[in-house]
Amino acid sequence: MMILRTFNINDASTILSWCKDKHAFRLWSADRYKDFPAQPDEMMEH
Numbered sequence: 001m002m003i004l005r006t007f008n009i010n011d012a013s014t015i016l017s018w019c020k021d022k023h024a025f026r027l028w029s030a031d032r033y034k035d036f037p038a039q040p041d042e043m044m045e046h
Contacts (some may be wrong), residue, residue, distance in 0.1 A: 012013075
């Protein structure tokens with residue numbers, strides 16, 4: 001079973017660490033973030 005919860009700023013660094021290179025980052029984020037690697041505060045803006 002999977003339980004979803006609300007995103008919080010402490011999750012951002014973990015989520016961003018899943019993308020190990022720029023190619024994977026672009027596949028995951030498309031054009032939501034300008035630079036690789038994105039910063040946690042950028043994730044909070046979205």
